[in-house]
Amino acid sequence: MMTMKTLLSASLALTALSSCQSETENPNILFLLVDDMQSDAIAALGNKNVYTPNIDGLIAKGVTFTRTYTNGALCGALSMPSRAMLMTGRGLFEVQSDGMKIPECMVTLPEQLRANGYRTFATGKWHSDHASFNRSFAAGENIFFGGMHRYEKNGHCSPHLHHYDETGQYKGTSFIGEEFSSKMFADAAIGFLKTAAEDKAPFMAFVSFTSPHDPRNQLPDYGKKYKAEEITLPPNFLPQHPFDNGELAIRDEQILPSPRSGEQLLEELALYYGMVSEVDEQIGRILKALDATGERDRTIIVFASDNGLAMGQNGLLGKQSLYDHSVGVPMLIIDPRNKKQGTKNDALCYLYDLYPTLCDMVGIEIPTSVTGLSLKPLLEGATDKLREDVFLAYSNQQRALVKDNYKYIIYNVNGKITEQFFDLKKDPGEMINLADAMPQKASTYKKLLSQRLKEHQDFCNLDTPFWWEDGHKITWNELIKLYIFE
Structure with a gap:
């Protein structure tokens, strides 16, 4: 065991605002996180096969960081460390047990916002422990604890969810959702946003979708449907990976065992793009609800995925590799105060840099437990490199x-x-x-x-x-x- 005791508890305590500010001065934060979405599975970023009008609209109004990476993972469930890194602003070897638990010495982003006057709310996927969820969020609904909706339990069509439990125990709070997972999460977010205008405090709403992660065998009754013959293979499609990378027998690769034909992959891609479009539709519903509150002009919007997915590229189907399709992620930030819209930035950055960036943007102190770097200078037009590599x-x-x-x-x-x-x-x-x-x-x-x-x-x-x-x-x-x- 390698025990890390270098973090001093005193230096990791929640920090207060450095100057007196009224509750209404800070902008709201709407954080939209999707699961297993390729950075190039978006029409506005060049994919001619997929229909994503609502995500495209966000790209048109924000700054898109086109070279964003998750730091990786030590196990096959990449979303667990990725989301823990995102929430703590720390790298892969600085989170506990591949993200399974977020200890108290690591102040989460919503926890820091909450300590500085924000109403924090979450719906959807949380891939760490219950205690860290409740430290982070004062409210929540339709919460999913875990990695994926299981095939044998009817997948996304019957999501196993929880109501918020103030005790943090989450015993007797579970239920089976009657709608597709993305709609359940969007419904919860919309319900929260309807209360936003009634409260003077700024809010952080964390909407953590489980789509387009598989199962892909049951698409909902909304969103665009795709036919295999109407889409094209990725240029780097291969029937199988050219050598043993150590993970060719993992679950993700067995969804469609290799070698795979182009016809097989197109059928799978049609289902995957259907999942992308259905979550895009639910994002559109949330944005419409935000507009109805009158809060759009004082709300920072973040859109990102926790990791990517191969879907036939380089002969792989899953995400357990270090190719860009799997460790590269889509990520954009909309700041209503920033007049530069629809721009792209190719600076090298990590997904977990979002934590210090958002703290900087809303004017609260970055906890000393955070090791990520703020992207705020880049949002403001700086051209210096944030990282060399x-x-x-x-x-x-x-x-x-x-x-x-x-x-x-x-x-x-x-x-x-x-x-x-x-x-x-x-x-x-x-x-x-x-x-x-x-x-x-x-x-x-x-x-x-x-x-x-x-x-x-x-x-x-x-x-x-x-x-x-x-x-x-x-x-x-x-x-x-x-x-x-x-």
């Missing part, structure tokens, strides 16, 4: 570094090393491996990656043959003991 990790078998327009990925599967080096500008689909053609540059990236892993207390060491112990794939029981914060 980002590092990415998955399990104990994959590590990567993105710098400038290049990405270096290295795999260690039972002691077998595989390297990839991509020019992301010329080859955004990551199909042309330049590791042999540019060995010196790839080696430079590997050295920098090794340095970043040490700086961020990664338990893997690239300078050893197996990186970690005997090189076996880390188990869940081993994983949850690695990073404990007290």
Whole structure:
């Protein structure tokens, strides 16, 4: 066990506003988070196959960060660490047990907002513990604790939800929703927004969808439906991954076992795009309800996904890889006070940078437990780089570094090393491996990656043959003991 005791409880206490402010001075925050949405599964970002008018409308009014990454994951459920990182403003090796629990020493974003006069409300997915949810939110409805709606329990069509429990125990609060999951979450958000104009305090409404995460076998009776023959395959489609990346037998890859034909993948994509469009419709309902409150002009809107998904790209179906389709995420911010609309920013950033950014935007102090970087200067037009590079990790078998327009990925599967080096500008689909053609540059990236892993207390060491112990794939029981914060 690696026990971390470097966080001083006194320095992590909730902080108060540094100056006297009336409750009405701070803007509201509407945070729309989706699950497993590719960064390119949006019409306004270039996908000609999909219909997303409401998300497109947000992109037209906000700043879209086109090179946003989640830091990765140590287990197959990427959303758990991703959402914990987002809520704590901390990186992968700085959250506890891959995000399963958020300890009290890590002040969550809604917890900090709540301590500074915000009404905090949540609906939808929470992939950490009950206690951290209740520290974060003063109210909630149609809450889903867990990773996904199970196939054997009728999936999204019969979501197993909870009413808010002030005690935080969540015993006797469960029920089965009668509507599709996205509609249940949108209904709860709309119900909360109707009360917004009646309260002088600013609000944070966290709407955490479980769509377009599978199951994809039952689409709702609303939204656009797609036919396989009307859509096209992604340019980097492959029937199967060219080598063993350590995760070819995971659940996500068995939804449609490889090798996969183009026809099979198109059928699956049609269902996936249907899920994207149905959640887009529910986002539209929430935005319409926000307009009806008269609060739109004083509400910051954030839209993002917790992680991406391969859906046939590079021969994969799931998200347990370090290709951009899986660790790259869509992310945009609308600040009604910012006159620059519909702009794109290609600065390298992490999803968890949203925490300090929002604190900066509403004028409250950033807790010392937060290690992310504020994007506020970029929103205001700064051109300096926020980061020179980002590092990415998955399990104990994959590590990567993105710098400038290049990405270096290295795999260690039972002691077998595989390297990839991509020019992301010329080859955004990551199909042309330049590791042999540019060995010196790839080696430079590997050295920098090794340095970043040490700086961020990664338990893997690239300078050893197996990186970690005997090189076996880390188990869940081993994983949850690695990073404990007290």
